[in-house]
Amino acid sequence: MSSPLFLPNLDVVHPFLWILMLVSVVAGSSVIYVSSGKPLYGFMLPVLMTLVFWLFSQDQDIATLLGWIDVAYIALLIVFRRRYQQVMLQAQQREKYLQKQVEKGQIHEKKIILHQDILQDIAVHHGDLKRVLVSVVGRVESLYPDMMASILLLDDAGKHLVEGAAPSLPEAWNKAVDGIAIGEGVGSCGTAAFRKERVVVSDIENDPLWSNYRDAAMGLGLRACWSQPIIGVKGSVLGTFALYYSQPRHPLDEELDWIEYMSHLIAIAIENAKQHTALQRLLRDKQELSEVIEQSTDYIFKLNLKGKVIVCNQVCREFFTGDLEGKNLFDFLPREQVALIQLMMQKKLHDGGTTRYEIRIPDQTGLLHDFEINSSLRMDEGKAVGINAIARDMTERKDFERVMELRMQAMNASHEPIMILNDLGLIEFANPAAGRLYDVPYTSMIGKSAASLRKGMVGDDLYRHIIDTIHQGETWVGEIVFYSSEQGERTVERRVSPIMDTEGHVHHQICIDRDITEFKKQQQKMEHTQRLESLGVLAGGIAHDFNNILAAVMLNAGIAEKSHEPERIQVCLQRIRQGSERAADLCQQMLAYSGQGKMAVGALSMSDVVCDMMQLMEVSIHKQVELVYDLPSSLPNIVADKAQIQQVILNLMTNANEAIDEQQGQITCSTGTCWMDETQLSNAWTDDGLPAGNYVYLAVSDTGCGMDKVTLSKIFDPFYTTKFTGRGLGMSAMLGIIRGHHGSIQIDTSLGKGTTIQVYFPVSKENSADNIDAKSMKKHTEQASCPAKENFNMKGKVLVVDDEEAIREVACAVLEDMGFDSIQASNGEEALQCYSANMDEIVCVLLDMTMPKMDGKACLKELHRLDPNVKVLLSSGYHEEELYRIFDADKLEGFIHKPYLPASLEEKIVSILSP
Structure with a gap:
């Protein structure tokens, strides 16, 4: 079996190992390509398989060959792996790019939706800017969950930023920036609004723009802020749109573009809301104008x-x-x-x-x-x-103008000077008569103060008095005196009345003047004539009263001369003394009538005063007249001057007696208390303003001739009388006394049926005497209780100076009884001579006021020149306060009023000389 060039010839035993070798190569390659970062495991498999193959084969050449094959294989694997990593990296980058594009597309889609939603909100809720801004901020924050958005609006003045919408920011921060002034260095938003440009602060902690707000922002977890000014169509700043982050962060370009884009949308929302508001206002104004026109x-x-x-x-x-x-x-x-x-x-x-x-x-x-x-x-x-x-x-x-023209013509034609003043007292109208009175063209008076016409000033006492009166809704009436270069001194009666609005505020014054210069002169002449004519009436009345008093004194003196009973003589002497005191009181009333007297007020019982006068009244009326008294003993006191009350009683009794004349009749004198309300007081002769309350009354009724309406209407006129027999000081003077005591008087009369006169005085309250018009005495007359006479060493001489010999004799007798030696002088010159001769021995001078040659005032001055330490007791029939207006009070040690009792003189002397 032939083999490839790169493989040795193998035995039949080795096929299995070759198969394992191929498997290891494939497995190693797979591991290397699949492994993401651990290629060592892929290399180890073929190497291990080579070792295994060598162990089984025990062939060195084959092992070497396999080693080189592994090296080549590993090198190829390394090259292929790098290429694979590059391809995979490009694939990953492409995938990321595609993913980002998808995300951008999604964000863009969301932005488009957001844009549409915002425009829809603007269209639907254009009248509610707050709602639109909150919606915008919420939608923006939904795209970027880690971000917080804020919209601040620039106020109308263009000086401050106020909160628009920032629902996700801390409330404390929203309050802190609400109302901040724009300017350089005022954080991101204040600076952006001031600069009109975007301000990006990536790290608040290190940015100088946040120096004043850094601690507050970081304390609330705010670390970055990008702010875009909101610019309107006309280029004006409307506010700011800002994004906040909790961590330091720098924006991307697309984020900055997005911020700018959103600021334009917000500007549309703001201006649309303003236009909507203006349109609504315009429609409302149009509707209101239509209603105004229609109505x-x-x-x-x-x-x-x-x-x-x-x-x-x-x-x-x-x-x-x-x-x-x-x-x-x-x-x-x-x-x-x-x-x-x-x-x-x-x-x-x-x-x-x-x-x-x-x-x-x-x-x-x-x-x-x-x-x-x-x-x-x-x-x-x-x-x-x-x-x-x-x-x-x-x-x-037109009708009103015709009426006003008529009134203007009437005022201009009036001979009475008329002026209309504003609330500052400046003249806004003056008629020709006013110009004639004040010797100036009446047209030139406009704009001047009425006070200047009398040579006064706005704000002086008279001006304030007038203003105070009219601001109480009352008319001020008084007299003013001014000097005219052409007419001399003129006296004007002025009436100033307030002109008020519906709320009672005075806005103008009407001033009517009347030149009463000639009238005053004629009145003075008439009063002088009437006073001369009344002297007869007054003299007759005084003579009548003194005759009654002297009659009682002479009768009692006659009884005392004939009587041998000490008790009866004592009673007569007591009556003589009472009559003398009554005569002294009558003299005091004459001084008061002449303007030189003064009230001496105190708590009085009306019944007691009448009882004290019974004897005097019984000898003063006709014998055919029966006197009837009804005098309760438990009356509350009144605060009054006893002498003046006695004069009122005597006047009423005298008038009742004259009304009956010499016919048989009855006079009833009664006292009591009653409640007087405003209606009853308004029907009486009295001053306005007396309060309702409890009053003590004195009623004198007679069965005489009575009075008709004409007589009754004139009864209180000065110097009016129906008889020449006199009526004491007259009803006019009596009315003055009653008014001076805050009282009132009622008269019930019928011609031929008699008259009842009731006089009312307010019941005394605690310390009421302090409220009557009586001044406190001088310090030297406010003496404590005098030392006991027996404990006082009375030595030395007292100089008695008086032009009446009888008074000198009696005074010297009293002083000598006290243990003093006395020296007499009939006038001031003799007094100075006597004092110069006996200066070392004289301890006190009793000095009269009115004397011939040298009066008391001149004498007192010379005495103090001779001896600054001289002690002078002044004696006079005039009232004490009248004398203190004449004399230097510091030069007097005391005052004793004529007539006086021995005990009174003793008390004064002891008071002056006591250590």
Whole structure:
């Protein structure tokens, strides 16, 4: 059997080994080609088979031949394996390329679907930008699961970015960037909006643009941010579209293209939403304008050039009865008005522009209305096709203007100066009379302050008083004095009333002045004449009162002279003392009447005051008149001046006595308490504003002649009297006393049936005396309780200075009883001589105020010049506060009011000289 050249001749024993050899070669080749990285196993099989073959054959040549065959085989296998790997690598690369193309196709398909979905969202939800932006962000994030998208919008000012949509970003981050200002170095988005270009930050930790936001971003797991500005059609920045990653990452070109592409879609969504909003606003404005036109009280209509009504509003239809659209307006107008309108239309076609004219048109009833018409041409492609017109019914305005013109003429014709001021006190209107009063052209007064006319200033005390009054809704009435270069000093009575809006706010003032200079002069002359005429009445009344007092004093003195009973003499002396005190009180009232007195208020019981005056009243009325008293003992107190209340009681009793005259009759004097409400107080003679509450009343009723309505209406007029016998200080003065005590008075009278007069005073409250208009005393009159007389060493001389000898004698007697030596002087000059001679011994000076040669004021000054430490006790019948306006209070040690009791003088002396 012949063999191939490369095989030796084998025995019949060896065929099986050759078969195994071939199998090993095939198996080794298969292992090498199949193995992905372990060719050693493929090489080992033929080598092992060669060894096995050699072992069986024991032929060295065959083994060598097989070895070379293995080497050649292995070399071929290596060459074939490399080629195979190259082919397989190319196949794998092709497979990957195809896979990427498939993935890109899928992504592209998704992008196309995303594009369609976004455009559909924009079309369907164009009015809800927030919803569209959230949908865009959600769809973008669905393509890239490891990415978080954000849309920020630029505000209207173009300065700040606000949240648009970022559902996947941490809420803390959304709050942190909401409202950030755009600018260089403001992260990715702020910088991108500022630069108007894309900003890619691959690593937030190391990028300087994030220096101010790095910690916050990294703390929330944000490591990369690519931001694309959203640019509108006109090139303006609308916002930013950004992609965030939790790891540092650099974008691929296709990703950057995708970001830019998405920003264009978002720009479409934003601008579409803005256009939708603008369109909705336009439609709403159009609807509102249509409603305004329809509801307008002006007559609005559109006409063609022949007068046919195209459109009109409701008031037009109501005025012309029915639907006007499609009808000719000229058919509803008088012929002469149609001619006027046609003439105006021709003029408008020629001149163009807007035309204003007035016409009179009758309504359905034939009543003529004044209309003001404003019309303009309606153009279409440069050609006039009709007229737009607005007509306003001016009938009421014309009537109002005529009324205002009449009022203006009346104010200008008025002889009373009239000014209208704004809320700042500046003059907005002045009539000619105002100019004549203030010697200036009335037209030049406009814009000036009313205060300047009186040479005052805005904000001074008078101005504030006026403003405070009118802002309370009240009219200020007062007098002002100014100097005119032509007329001299003028006195003006001014009334300033507020002009308020519906809410009660003062916006203007009306000021009416009246020159009362001559009236004041005439009034002063008249008052002087009336006062002179009233002196007789007053003297008679005072004489009447003093006669009553002196009668009681003389009667009691006569009884005391004849009586030998000490108790009866003591009673008479007590009555004499009471009468003297009443006379002193009457003198004090005369001082008050002359303006030199002052109220001394305190808590009083009305019943007690009447009881104290019973004796005096009983000797003051006619014997035919019966006195009846009803005086409860448990009345609440009132706060009043006792002397003035006594004067009121005496006046009422005297008037009642005179009303009965010398006929038989009865006078009833009663007191009590009652509740007075606003209605009752409004029906009484009183000041406005007395509050409802409990009042103490004094009622005096008589069975005399009564009064008619004429007499009753004049009873409180100054100096009014129906008799020349006098009425004390008069009802006018009595009313002043009552008002000064915040009281009121009611009169019930009937001619021929008598009169009842009731006087009401408010019940005293705790510390009410502090609320009456009484000033606190001077520090040197506010003395504590005096030291006991027996504990006081009374030595030295007291200089008594008075022009009345009787007063000097009595005062010296009291002082000598106290233990002092006394020196007398009848005037200021003698007092200075006596003091100079006895300066070291005189411990006190009792000084009268009114004296001949040198009065008390001049004497006091000289005494202090001689001795600055001199102690002076001033004595006078004038009220203390009146004297302190004349004297230097620091130069006086005290004051004692004439007439005074011995005990009062002793108390004052002890108070002054006590250590």
